[in-house]
Amino acid sequence: MRRAGSFLLVAVLGLAGCMPGATADAEAGRDHAPRPGVDVRLSAVDAAGNGTPVQWQGETLALREPPIAGSADIADVRYVLDQSQQPGLQIRYRKEAQQRIHDGTAALVGKRLAISVDGRVLTVATVSGPFGESMMLSGLPSVAEAQELAWHITGQRVPAP
Numbered sequence: 001m002r003r004a005g006s007f008l009l010v011a012v013l014g015l016a017g018c019m020p021g022a023t024a025d026a027e028a029g030r031d032h033a034p035r036p037g038v039d040v041r042l043s044a045v046d047a048a049g050n051g052t053p054v055q056w057q058g059e060t061l062a063l064r065e066p067p068i069a070g071s072a073d074i075a076d077v078r079y080v081l082d083q084s085q086q087p088g089l090q091i092r093y094r095k096e097a098q099q100r101i102h103d104g105t106a107a108l109v110g111k112r113l114a115i116s117v118d119g120r121v122l123t124v125a126t127v128s129g130p131f132g133e134s135m136m137l138s139g140l141p142s143v144a145e146a147q148e149l150a151w152h153i154t155g156q157r158v159p160a161p
Contacts, residue, residue: 031092032078034071035155038118040091041067042101042135045112045124056114056121063114063121068104073097077153079146080136087146088138089153102132117153 034040043051043063051062076092093101105113108127115122115137123137140146151157 031076032150032154032156034074034077034153038071038153038155039116040071040074040077040153041114041116042069043067043114043116044104044108045114047111054114054116054119054121056124061112061114061121061124063116068108068113069093069097069101073101077150079140079143079150081143082136082138084138086138087140087143088136089140089146089150090134090136092134093132098132100132102130105132106130117149 041063043065045051046062046064049062051064054061054063073093074091075094076090078090080088080090082088105127109129111127112124113127114124115135123139140149147157
């Protein structure tokens with residue numbers, strides 16, 4: 001994760017809606033969930049400053065507790081090429097968490113949301129619409145760096161779908 005912080009500051013989080021259905025690999029039961037001890041969080045940014053303070057691009061943000069989603073809510077993480085053929089990560093949520101995540105993001109339309117791994121904010125984006133099934137972290141600088149982040153989270157070398 002030591003390199004992840006430096007390159008993810010330019011990442012863009014695709015929060016406009018759910019990604020299409022699960023990949024064939026995931027449907028075949030080969031999910032790549034976060035490994036024990038890795039803390040992946042999707043958190044609301046509190047505009048009033050109430051919450052856990054974190055740094056992101058020179059700005060102090062307050063992240064609300066509890067997060068909207070955490071590692072236990074994630075069914076699968078893998079690197080992919082986004083619609084613009086840029087490397088990114090697709091994060092698919094467990095079925096039992098999808099409605100809660102959808103409701104949480106619906107309440108945040110027009111507000112900011114942060115995704116973090118092990119306490120380091122990777123990116124912050126404004127929610128343009130609710131989502132619950134999956135999300136895309138796009139704009140990673142290279143396939144190698146996207147693969148490295150996926151490996152850090154899952155502990156597995158995950159092939160692209």
